[in-house]
Amino acid sequence: MKDVQVDVLIIGAGPSGCVAAAYLHKHQVNVKVVEKSVFPRFVIGESLLPRCMDHFEEVGLLDALIAQNFEIKSGARFIRGETICEFDFSEKYTAGYDWTWQAPRADFDFALTKELKKQGVDIAFNQEVVAVEFDEESASQTTIKTGNGEHYRIKAKFIIDSSGYGRVLPRLLNLDKPSTIPEHSSIFSHVKEEARPAGTEGTFITFDVLDTDTWFWVIPFSNGNTSIGFVGKTDFINSFEGTPEERLAQMLKKSSYYYERFKNVDFLFEPKSIQNYSKSVTQLYGKGYALTGNSAEFLDPVFSSGVTFATESGLKAAKLITKELNNEFVDWEKDYAEYMKKGVSVFASYVKEWYTGNLQTIFFEGVDNKEIKRQICAVLAGYVWDETNPFVKNHHRLIKTVAKVIRLEKRSISN
Ligand code: FAD
Incomplete structure (x- = not known):
């Protein structure tokens, strides 16, 4: 040529x-x-x-x-046990x-x-x-x-x-x-859903949090297929044995919210794994x-x-x-x-604070404050260059501080 x-x-x-x-x-x-x-x-x-x-x-x-x-x-939905935290992009701080x-x-x-x-x-x-x-x-x-x-x-x-x-x-x-992000790995595939739940339950993108380091994604597509995948510490992802299908099927049992929905589905391709991504x-x-x-x-x-x-x-x-x-x-x-x-450093703070558990504390134990939720929602929508947003400008410390206040408040209520 x-x-x-x-x-x-x-x-x-x-x-x-x-x-x-x-x-x-x-x-x-x-x-x-x-x-x-x-x-x-x-x-x-x-x-x-x-x-x-x-x-x-x-x-x-x-x-x-x-x-x-x-x-x-x-928007996006995060689930931990019985607690659900939903973000709606129409309720975000940044235009x-x-x-x-x-x-x-x-x-x-x-x-x-x-x-x-x-x-x-x-x-x-x-x-x-x-x-x-x-x-x-x-x-x-x-x-x-x-x-x-x-x-x-x-x-x-x-x-x-x-x-x-x-x-x-x-x-x-x-x-x-x-990278300065703690090492994690993932395993995922697509499935064909014959009986997807009706309404938003069937189509809502969801992150099911199993523990501080481990979560499961459910991303339904308009073609009737759904992407499912686990993220966790590399040791956790590698601790499951067998073929990729067997490993992903074993992991599915960990999601009490989704196990019934996905327990009998066929994977559309052999689950793929990306280690330390x-x-x-x-x-x-x-x-x-x-x-x-x-x-x-x-x-x-x-x-x-x-x-x-x-x-x-x-x-x-x-x-x-x-x-x-x-x-x-x-x-x-x-x-x-x-x-x-x-922009990367704002998201890096959110990712790090997700895995320290601080952001999970805010999502699951105390995001009742509407203004805080709007500001975090703008970050989750990708508007991470808007420095009028305190959750962008002060990303290094604000998540830690808010999580600490939530924990202190809970402690004082329980005393
Ligand atoms: P890509 O989309 O990867 O495109 C790169 C292209 O370069 C490829 O087509 C490749 O074939 C080509 N290429 C490679 N080498 C050569 C070569 N030598 N010569 C010519 N061409 C070449 N991001 C999200 O936004 N949302 C998510 O939900 C999400 N989930 C993820 C889940 C996991 C487990 C992982 C690991 C990542 C996830 N990502 C997600 C990240 C996402 O995959 C990437 O950020 C995104 O695809 C990057 O786009 P890109 O255009 O940089 O590269």
């Missing part, structure tokens, strides 16, 4: 790569997306946050997604979308790429990035291996690495660093490249932040690259790294 030259090469056609590509194409930048798989392909990450709707809308991908009729997600979707990502990402192609974006499927070299001017030569084993090279002024767990540039440039990097950008989405950072699935960070960072990187290509000055440290880290 012949070598090619573009302004921007995007590695990976997940939500991060697609949003970046749509923006660049819309702004007349010569962009090419190279995707290792053939779509539709499976990827986990099915519960979205309202914040990412802003991104799809801004780059012109929203209408194509609306046409798919995915299941609407207008913005109050709904999003829960969707099988194979269909969701396929819809994104079909729309991109329709808009004229060059996407090459079944082509894998296998090597990248940067020259003095930070332009890059990327080697691509096609599905039939041929190789060719792409010369680009910028690379956006949106390769998700492929983590192409972190691997090739040695940028990986351990949290990832981080030493830097989010360098001369001639930016890391976006999971290639840059992944915290934890508990608040469904992955896709939203993927689209936020993809869009941000695309905007900054467009500016730079138009000879405008870009401060990558301030406008990209600091901006992204701000």
